[in-house]
Amino acid sequence: MALVNCPVCNKRNSDKAQECRYCGVSFSGDSASLERWRRIERIKKQASLTTHGFAAVTLVVAAMTLYFWGGDKPSSGEQISAFTMGIVGALWYVISRIRLFLHKRENK
């Protein structure tokens, strides 16, 4: 059994498969429907990366809220949690922005 790469998601499928078992595109479709499918996959990927960015920003905002809420000086436990959340959120945001940037560039 040989393996072929899906023309849309580039994952490996059996050469006997009628459609991709990852993204579901039909291998017997014409190039127009293939192109439409590719566009849909691109939009989905982009939407998911954008959602990641928003979730990351939410995490940073939550970290700041935890740190500054109430006016009193936060306890050391709260400081550590807020700091960790802030770092993770910021890194996550940067990574999803980079992924989105690369995604847009490779699909120009």
Ligand SMILES: [Zn+2]
């Ligand atoms: Zn596929």
